[in-house]
Amino acid sequence: MKKPKSARQERILTELNRAPSLRVAELARRLNVSTETIRRDLDEMTEQGLLNRTYGGAVRSLSTEPPVTERHTLFVLERERIAKAAVQLLKGAQVLMIGSGSTTVHTARRIAVEMKNITVLTHSFGVATVLAINPTIKVVMLPGDYHAAEGATVGAHTVSFLNAFYADFAILGASGLGPDGPSDALLECGAVYTAMVGRTAHTVVVADHSKHDRLFPSRYAPWRDISHVVTDQTPGDELKGNLDINGVKLTVC
Known part of the structure; x- marks a missing residue:
């Protein structure tokens, strides 16, 4: 079973596939967690090269795409x-x-x-x-x-x-x-x-x-x-x- 953080970060990537960019507050609302939790997730995922941080939000990294599955x-x-x-x-x-x-x-x-x-x-x-x-x-x-x-x-x-x-x-x-x-x-x-x-x-x-x-x-x-x-x-x-x-x-x- 996936850990809550892993599942949440996969959900963030899914949400970013549905919209070009998302604000921290909007991600927090969709995932029903605090903005502080989202910011920590975005920082960690940026270090992994999964996305790019923007002022107050994030966009999916232009050089990556999720697996075909x-x-x-x-x-x-x-x-x-x-x-x-x-x-x-x-x-x-x-x-x-x-x-x-x-x-x-x-x-x-x-x-x-x-x-x-x-x-x-x-x-x-x-x-x-x-x-x-x-x-x-x-x-x-x-x-x-x-x-x-x-x-x-x-x-x-x-x-x-x-x-x-x-x-x-x-x-x-x-x-x-x-x-x-x-x-x-x-x-x-x-x-x-x-x-x-x-x-x-x-x-x-x-x-x-x-x-x-x-x-x-x-x-x-x-x-x-x-x-x-x-x-x-x-x-x-x-x-x-x-x-x-x-x-x-x-x-x-």
């Missing part, structure tokens, strides 16, 4: 809507590449229900598992080093293997949607996504509103290389303007 519990309804809309863009596709992440797993589950007689290349064990319910879908798992927190293979072997294939669409998630492109918290996954973008005719980025206007270390493609963004809320003016300038089609569901 934790992300699966967030924005479930929004991601289901995104998945449903994304699959409508794939009609007629024969070969897909799908990246790792929680929203891509939702999309893969919808693909398994609505599509048949296709081939899917993926490095995500979660994606492969949900596709397995449809026996007409051929799943090709990419080789590589296993990244436990992401539930996916990464590395030079993964990228090299991708270079032998072409696909009609790549379906990719993102940790952040920045002014000049989508980015990922994990450099290793970013390298795989870059390879997928380079081997497909069209790239669809699926990302909920919590990813808008956030920056992470690995920008895996410029917006000019992305065909479509599917999200659950209209982006802010700057991000939407950059999508428009680069010819990225936007679907808000």
Whole structure:
């Protein structure tokens, strides 16, 4: 059983995934503890690199993201809507590449229900598992080093293997949607996504509103290389303007 402090700090990270930043007083109210307790937690978590302190509050560290198992519990309804809309863009596709992440797993589950007689290349064990319910879908798992927190293979072997294939669409998630492109918290996954973008005719980025206007270390493609963004809320003016300038089609569901 988790100790109260450990459980509380996990809850703080969950709350920070639902809002770009939170004040100490608001966190104290949500967790039903004193502001002094929250301040001690934030100081300790800052030292661990889990978040960044701000004046009177905290923001999630831009260089980190929770494990994929934790992300699966967030924005479930929004991601289901995104998945449903994304699959409508794939009609007629024969070969897909799908990246790792929680929203891509939702999309893969919808693909398994609505599509048949296709081939899917993926490095995500979660994606492969949900596709397995449809026996007409051929799943090709990419080789590589296993990244436990992401539930996916990464590395030079993964990228090299991708270079032998072409696909009609790549379906990719993102940790952040920045002014000049989508980015990922994990450099290793970013390298795989870059390879997928380079081997497909069209790239669809699926990302909920919590990813808008956030920056992470690995920008895996410029917006000019992305065909479509599917999200659950209209982006802010700057991000939407950059999508428009680069010819990225936007679907808000």
